[in-house]
Amino acid sequence: MPEFYELQINGSAHDVHDAWLGESLLYVLRERLGFTGTKSACEEGECGSCSVLVDDVLVCACLALAGSATGKTVTTVEGLAATGTPSDVQQAFVTAGAVQCGFCTPGLIVAAHALLTESPEATGQEIREALSGNVCRCTGYGRILEAVAAAARARLAAGAGSIDDRGET
Amino acid sequence: MIVTDTRTGRRPGTLGDSAVRPDGVAKVQGTFSFSSDEQIDGCVFGATLRSPHPSARIVSIDVSGAWKVSGVEAVLTAEDVPGNATYGLVVADQPVFAADVVRYVGEPVAVVAADHPETCQRALAAIRVDYEVLEPLLDPEVAIRGEHPDIHPDGNILRHQRIVHGDPDATGDVMVEGTYELGMQDQAFLGLEAALAIPEPGGGGIELHIATQWLHEDRRQIAACLGLPEPKVRLVLGGVGGAFGAREDISLQVHTCLLALRIGRPVRIQYSRRESFVGHVHRHPARIWMRHHATTTGQIVKIEARFVFDGGAYASTSSPVLLNGITHTQGPYRCPNAVVDGWAVRTNNLPCGAMRGFGVVQACFAHESQMDRLAEACGLGAVEIRLRNAMRTGDTLITGQVVESVAPVARCITEADALPLPEEPVGGRDGDPMRLPGGAGRTSDAEHVHRGIGWGVSIKNLMYSEGFDDFATARCRLSGGVVTLKFATAEVGQGFVVIAGQIARSVLGVDEVRLDTVDTDIGSSGSTSASRQTWMSGGAVDAACRKVRERLFDHVAAQHGLDPLRLAIDGTDVIDTMGTLRLAVEDAVMGREFDETVEFRHRPTEDLDENGQGNCHTAFAFAAHRAVVDVDAELGLVKVIQIATAQDVGRALNPLSVLGQIEGGIAQGLGLAVMEEIVRNAGYVRNASFTDYLLPTSLDMPEVVVSLVEEPDPQAPLGAKGVGEPPCISSTPAIVAAIRDALRHAGIERRLDRVPVRPSDIAL
């Protein structure tokens, strides 16, 4: 067996060397590859802080065995927008006051991106259900729900303009 | 470019504006560095061996097995602590490592350092500790009665304090009483305890990157245990993923430093969630008996009360928590006579200490439940009974202290009462189960749902009490139109980093504010707790900026031959208020640098005397909550539909931040009301995980409607009161009162004297 495996993360290949078999995708992302934007807060899928996209599906990185993710594409919060130029959803979180301690935030951002990709017209109750796997201890969710709703509205408004605009968001 | 808000005339980023957080973009992009994210080359991992017993004698510890695990670099126990063997915020009664006995499940016994977390776990499993299990002390009443041998050299009573005020024999025509209980709540911040310790070459000093609430207090305790002078221990604030009181005490700080000093390499420790539940202090479980005497028209005549707080194995802040509880017995109501007996005791349960609300949460659940009983006994409504007794500025508390703070209690109640009730129909709509109690579980149909409304109103002391020398330090440097602020204030999510910049922009007329590293290279700012940082560190930043402004005005005045008293800041300019001079601040600075450091103190407080009399607190804030809930009475399931709140904030320096504190605090109050409790059995913890310790999700939080009551407090440096704690104090009793009301509509009478209210408490 090879002493390393390869993961595709945010569009680039990363080799993982000499790993212990039981390492989760979360551990490998954070500790071996330096993608510390993905947070660890419960390691049992009950908080959503480690939300990532695997083959564009929203999952908890703590519940994926790292070695099982070879051959799939992994997108972390760092892969959603270039550093310093936040995505629409990211900017909406800042503007709406959806960030306090910020520990749950990357997971929520990934979950919100997944939601708006799948259901661009999501509104109140759908947003609540879609984000119900992402626990926030600081905000009481009010500003988070507002941020996602605002991002959805902005996308719809932009989409009503031109197709090109939609492609940019 | 300066864009002024045309509606308010306010310059963006100044006081009163909902400025956005300077750390916001980094946090949404995942580039903000939390303490758990800090990595350094050559770093190894640490992990902690913990007691499996609530009470046991350590017969022997054999660490040789751990050393046989490949990759292990250090194994430390009590005998490896070079300095003080114990630490503590108030009393140093807690061992760095248990040596002779263990006093709670989860108490640290040893630590290891190794190349991989998995190696650490295998090494811990290989340490053999022989315990002689002892009978644990678990019942606080047994501790009070003195029926159990001392479980600690300091004894089993952490504090006993009485309050006797007015006529202790006074009686009222109407009397209501009850005994109220609160379970143990966890702060459950998301960012687990984590630290990185970097030893100085030669081992003469250490740098610790740590998520904490109070760098300097941590340093005092760490240095003492390491046997190092404080200047050799440098603390740097690592990004803090929430705190809520749980980071006020030491957890892994000393352990991480000891390992790093031992092996001469950087060491990281991060707790798991399971560990975190036993690795920090919790909200005190409490049992509170209260009896209210009142006139037939509902005026409170006297309150009698007995508080018992279970402090767990070590003192932590049990003493001030108890003080807060008993001194808030009366709630935000006038009360001429009182007899209160308060106990905080040591047991073999998990240690308890600070959590948002700090003793007042417990008192408020009791006094608000009592107010509803009093209302019923007097034939009054929940709002009317509270308005009739509402405290005002100038009233005397049961401690004899006069309330000098702005006290808009009646206004909070009437403004909350005026907020619209929810539009949500009883029993939801669109057949959507998510709108009903039970949610996705599809337990309830509209016909099973009854709606109730309940009230909770609170008073909370701000900042530290009982003679504590409470101060904050800030340094302001003005250079070339840029302000650099330095302070040791822990940003834990509350938003001090945004307020600090707003203060500097308002006072000094600059746009660009830089925040220096938060570390122990400057004096203490005190703890980020007790709703105190806006007042204290805000006061310090404000004072430092004002001092720099004085220096700037002196400089400009000298240049232009003016009296500096004529100068003022207008927007981003220095202007002569009696002339025509107008200079951009940047130009006025003219290559100079102004640099001032200030210590800010609130006015001193006093100890209580033996009858609980004394000016022990410095200021107060108030809040009213109205809860609307839907209850499935048969199954005992609750859905909170709306919380309306009016809160006394003094002045909203950043309305968006205030709203965030209010909504977030309500979520924690809701959690305590209906789901959050560390379940314990014989001293063992049964639900130390997020699978079983339930936090409110986005589907549990209701609509929140808010009215900010802004009456600037003349005592407060910026007119602003702390806003963090009140939202989680009276929201809990409001929700429980609403559940009782809903049940009444269903023809069911339940006292619901215990929180969290469990389905079985309602249904059976």
Add this chain to the structure above:
Amino acid sequence: MAVVIPIDLDAAMRAASAAPDALILAGGTDVMVEVNAGQRRRALDSDTVIVLDRVRELRRWSHDPERRTVTLGAGVTYTELMTEPLASLLPALAEASRTVGSPQIRNAGTIGGNLATCSPAGDTLPVLAALDADVHLASLNGERTLPVGQFMLGVKTTALTRGELIVGVTAPVLRGAQGYAKVGVRNAMVIAIASACVIVDEDCRDVRIALGSVAPTIIRCPDAERHAAANLDWDRGRATPGVAAEIGERAAADARPIDDHRSTAAYRSRAVALLVGRLVRRGFPDA
């Protein structure tokens, strides 16, 4: 170390046969919790993990309109079960799936994993029990099919043998009301304190009732089922509240709940009585 990622069933069976002590991962939502908590150290030290999420046969499902059955590959996720067209074919399974964990968990977790874990609180299990579903197992020694009731043996104990894999489940598509209800203390992401499934088969005038979290494994309630079949007004599709409540009480009488940190035995009994009664009334409104 070895992570084996078979892409077809044959390869999966060969891997399972070659390493019968291997750790088997489907969605990972249960097993990885234990791995992270250090509870699977021995299995991991055996040096093989078999990952089933790319086995193509397990990811499929099929509807046989003639036999009126749906066969689900073991790797079908909760999210897929909640989504059309499966949601309309097996509505109670869709309802149960929606109560599982969070969107993240539902995207990863699978019906085969729920069966393999065999927790008394497994959300799809009461539905499979009430549907009299069949579980298909396979190994290099051959295939076999067991009624789900014979597959689930106890708390986290199943009829799976070494080297054997869960291939899928076959459940009937029935005419009639069906539903799943679950009590938890939170409106999302909660483990069942008590749960119930009621399946009505109008063609056979038959009612099947299963309960979760009130016994070491999922239980059926034969007395309540017989009472329901005999006392419901099949012609008019109605039931009096009394009949529905009686069915609930009889179902609860079969429960053997315990006190634990999540709730009490007394509450669980009460809850399943109410849940069953309510589910019956949803199918059979007031007479």
